[in-house]
Amino acid sequence: MTASDRRRRPILTRRALPGLGLALLAGQGAARAQEAAGPLRIALATSISNQAIEAAAAEAKAQGLAVRLTEFADWVTPNRSVFFGEQDANLFQHRPYLTYTNAQSGWNLVPVAPAYATAFGLYSKRHATLAALPEGARIGYSGDVINTGRSLMLLRQAGLLRLRDGAEERATPEDILDNPRRLRLVSIDGPQIARTLDELDAAVTYPTFARLGGLDPDQALTVENDPRYAFHFVARPDRAEDARLRRFIRIYQNSDAVKAVLRQLYGAQVSFPDPSL
Numbered sequence: 001m002t003a004s005d006r007r008r009r010p011i012l013t014r015r016a017l018p019g020l021g022l023a024l025l026a027g028q029g030a031a032r033a034q035e036a037a038g039p040l041r042i043a044l045a046t047s048i049s050n051q052a053i054e055a056a057a058a059e060a061k062a063q064g065l066a067v068r069l070t071e072f073a074d075w076v077t078p079n080r081s082v083f084f085g086e087q088d089a090n091l092f093q094h095r096p097y098l099t100y101t102n103a104q105s106g107w108n109l110v111p112v113a114p115a116y117a118t119a120f121g122l123y124s125k126r127h128a129t130l131a132a133l134p135e136g137a138r139i140g141y142s143g144d145v146i147n148t149g150r151s152l153m154l155l156r157q158a159g160l161l162r163l164r165d166g167a168e169e170r171a172t173p174e175d176i177l178d179n180p181r182r183l184r185l186v187s188i189d190g191p192q193i194a195r196t197l198d199e200l201d202a203a204v205t206y207p208t209f210a211r212l213g214g215l216d217p218d219q220a221l222t223v224e225n226d227p228r229y230a231f232h233f234v235a236r237p238d239r240a241e242d243a244r245l246r247r248f249i250r251i252y253q254n255s256d257a258v259k260a261v262l263r264q265l266y267g268a269q270v271s272f273p274d275p276s277l
Contacts, residue, residue, distance in 0.1 A: 038066075039066035039067055039068040040060075040065065040066065040067045040068070040088055040089075040242075040245060040248055041067075041086070041087045041088045041089075042057075042068070042069050042070070042087065042088065042090060042091060042248075043072060043077070043081050043082060043087040043089070043090035043091075043092075044069055044071045044072065044090065044091060045072055045073075045074065045075055045078055045092035045093075045191065046071055046072070046073050046191050047208045047212075048212055048265055049116070049118075049208050049231075049262065049265065049266075050071060052116070052258045052261040052262050052265075053069060053091060053115075053252065053258075054069065055255065055257040055258050055261050056248065056252040056255050056257075056258050057069055057248075058257075059251050059255055059257065060247075060248050060251050065244060065247055065248060065251070067248055070087065073191060074189075074191065075092065075144065075190060075191070078090040078092050079093075079098075079101055079105070079107060079109060080105075080107075082234065082235060082236060083107040083236060085236075088235065088239055088244070088245060089112065089233050089234060089235040089239065089242075089245050090233070090234050090235075091115055091231060091232070091233050091234070092231065093232065093234060094228065094229040094230060094232065095111055095228060095229075096146045096150075096169055096228060096229065097147070098232070098234055100144075100145055100146050108236075108237065109236060109237075110234065110235060110236070110240050111232040111233070111234055112233040112234060112235050112240050112245065112249065113232065113249045113253070113275060114230045114231070114232050114233075114273040114274075114275065115231050115232060115233060115252060115253070116230065116231055116262055116270055116271070116272055116273070117227065117229060117230035117270070117271045117272070117273055118206055118207045118208065118217075118266055118270050118271075119207065119220070119224065120150055120151075120154055120204070120205075120206060120223065120224050120225075120229065121154075121204070121205070121206075121207065121210065121217075121220030121222065121223040121224075121269070122139075122154060122155070122202050122203070122204050122220055122221045122222050122223075123202060123203055123204075123205060123210040123213070123215050123219070123220050123221065124197075124200075124201060124202035124203075124221055125198060125213070125215065126201055126202070128221075129221060130159075130160070133160075133181065133201060133202060133221075134181075134201065135181050135182055136181070136183070136184060137183055137201035137202065138183075138184045138186055138199075138200050139183050139184065139185050139186065139200065139201060139202050139203065139204065140186045140187075140188045140193055140196055140200045140202070140203035140204070140205070141185060141187065141188065141203065141204045142187075142188065142189075142190035142193065142204070142205065143187035143188055143189060143190070144190060145170060145172075146169060146170075147190060148171070148172060148173075148187070149167075149168065149169040149170045149171040149172070150169060150204075150226075151204035152167070152171040152172075152173070152175065153168065153169070153171060154204055154222065154223075154224050155183075155204065157224055158221070158222045160179075160180075160181060160183060161176055161178065161179055161183070162176070162177045162178035162179075163175045163177060164176075164177055173185055186200065188203075190205070191209070193209045193213070194210070194211075194212035197210075197213035197214070197215065198213075202221060207220075207265075207266045207269045208265075208266075211265060211266070216267075217265070217266045217267055217269045218267040218268055218269060220269075223269065225271070230273045233245070233249055253275045259272065
């Protein structure tokens, strides 16, 4: 609101609105409570996409909302830190991974709102097409349960593997029925894939790690787009309605700067889910 806007606002008196004084006091009390809580704390995992949330945090600061971002090098600590109250929320994971993590840990974290989605692809620094992959090619994939399944489904989609009927997002290498090219599958900690692309014939991974590894996200050998895998803001149930968090999510989802950063990073491989999902 500009100074001229403030000058144009009508003056509201207690006589015109008897309850306004109490409402203002309540609003001021809520604002003071949020200030006392300190900055909104958001946990992240290593990703070039964090440039987008940094842009959102800068916009939030300009609007009077302080946001502190903390990046971790793994996919466990961002959830642990939220559960134990060290962070207010995190942004790095999709619903299937969160569901699996909750089942294993008992943390009961909840998805608050979607941020963005990217395709999942097979990337290579050595080969330009699927047909060029040699027999015995070494294919890296994220070794956690959820991304293992997604990786195997993508390789099945590409015609490189045949899986047991019913083997979907929880598929494992034991579900492989046919591997005609005798691909050698290499399990890697997800965030480390970017560092191993030079050593592999190809890797199934997210555009963020392809980009970190020096590849163009639009140059995947094959991709899949599944809306279930949109990345979400995640929090504890008792913090999911935090006014600071909800305000920041709105800033993120409506920010042209955020969308511009993600499009610059991922090109055609990024999309923006319906904020109400």
